[in-house]
Amino acid sequence: MSTDHLLVERRDGILSLTMNRPEKLNALSEQMIEAMIAELTAASADPTIGAIVLTGAGRGFCSGGDLAAMRSRNQAIDAPPPTVEERAIRVRRLEEVPLLLHEIPKVTIAAINGPVAGAGLGIALACDLRIASDQARFGTAFAKVGFSGDFGGTYTLTQLVGTAKARELYFTAEVIAADEALRLGLVNWMVPAVELSGRTETIARQIADGPRIAFGYMKSNLNLALKSDLRTILEREALTQTLTGRTADHREAVTAFHEKRAPKFQGR
Numbered sequence: 001m002s003t004d005h006l007l008v009e010r011r012d013g014i015l016s017l018t019m020n021r022p023e024k025l026n027a028l029s030e031q032m033i034e035a036m037i038a039e040l041t042a043a044s045a046d047p048t049i050g051a052i053v054l055t056g057a058g059r060g061f062c063s064g065g066d067l068a069a070m071r072s073r074n075q076a077i078d079a080p081p082p083t084v085e086e087r088a089i090r091v092r093r094l095e096e097v098p099l100l101l102h103e104i105p106k107v108t109i110a111a112i113n114g115p116v117a118g119a120g121l122g123i124a125l126a127c128d129l130r131i132a133s134d135q136a137r138f139g140t141a142f143a144k145v146g147f148s149g150d151f152g153g154t155y156t157l158t159q160l161v162g163t164a165k166a167r168e169l170y171f172t173a174e175v176i177a178a179d180e181a182l183r184l185g186l187v188n189w190m191v192p193a194v195e196l197s198g199r200t201e202t203i204a205r206q207i208a209d210g211p212r213i214a215f216g217y218m219k220s221n222l223n224l225a226l227k228s229d230l231r232t233i234l235e236r237e238a239l240t241q242t243l244t245g246r247t248a249d250h251r252e253a254v255t256a257f258h259e260k261r262a263p264k265f266q267g268r
Contacts, residue, residue: 005032007057008039013050013208015043015106022058027066028094028119037096044104047267050208050215053200054101054127055111056120064118064141091150094119098126098152103223105216107207111200112187117141117175122151125160128219130187131203132178133196138186139175159226160185211249212267 007018017039019026026032043049056062082090101108101123110127118141124130140157142149149170158166161184168174182190191199207215217240225233244250249265256263 003031003035005029006035006039008035010049012205013048014204015039015049015052017052017054018057019055019062020057022056022060024066025060025063025115026056026058026120027063029066030094033094033097037100040097040100040104043106044100047212049106050210050212050267051204052101052106052108053111053204054108054123055200056113056116058114059135060114061110061112061116061136062120062123063115064120067145095151098122098156101126101128102152102156105219106212107215107219109200109204109207111196112136112138112178113193113196115139118145118147118149119151119153122149122153122156125156125186126152129203131189131191131196131200132181132187133193134178134190135193136178136181136187136190137175138178138181140170140173143171143173157186209265211244211247211253211265213247213249214244217244 005020007016007020009016009018017036019028019032021027021029021032040052043052107129108127110124110130112124112130112132114133114135115137116124117139121138121140140149140153154166154170157169161169165184169176176184176186178187178190181187189199189203221233221236221240224236228236248268249263252265253263
């Protein structure tokens with residue numbers, strides 16, 4: 001689903017999605033969200049896609065919700081305001097984005113090129129891997145606009161930094177720099193801004209050229225580990241280890257090991 005609010009590029013097993021409202025620090029629009037939902041849903045079942053990279057155009061990653069659009073909706077007088085349930089249904093639809101990033105059997109990578117806040121932070125934290133420019137800044141932001149928070153940030157932030165720090169960042173809305181985000185474990189890597197694109201490409205290429213079926217099972221196992229006990233994980237690993245052992249990629253990897261060469265995975 002192509003739209004000028006989301007730039008889409010497919011190249012050699014990598015799907016790149018660029019949020020494209022640079023004049024608004026890539027504040028989310030319904031057009032952008034619907035396009036992301038469509039692209040991620042399609043990629044989930046596309047065997048030619050091995051990695052998904054999400055980034056922002058211009059100097060920011062994503063500032064979250066569009067406050068100007070919110071103000072216009074709040075001031076509209078030509079239509080009755082939506083009911084609580086109608087509004088909740090709309091928010092749930094928008095929240096398909098972090099859910100897809102977290103759950104689809106593809107490795108998702110956030111390339112955080114600049115400021116990220118609110119729902120934008122939720123999107124970044126829903127990805128499997130995060131690489132940040134040293135110019136990136138991170139903030140929950142919701143307390144500043146009287147919202148409780150959406151896009152899964154209360155879950156993902158708690159998982160990454162623990163409940164005490166997550167509560168601090170939500171209640172104070174403190175903005176933290178990239179080096180602090182790295183120290184806290186919010187991001188996996190921090191690089192100079194001029195190196196972000198190249199480093200992201202290197203990581204995405206490594207993932208895309210890897211064993212895609214195994215990565216999908218790995219991701220589901222890691223997600224299950226967030227809420228399960230050891231016995232449940234061991235049982236799940238026994239199944240997925242058996243399934244991946246039946247793939248052509250596994251056989252190729254064993255052959256390549258004995259032939260002392262790099263494996264050539266085909267995603268089957």
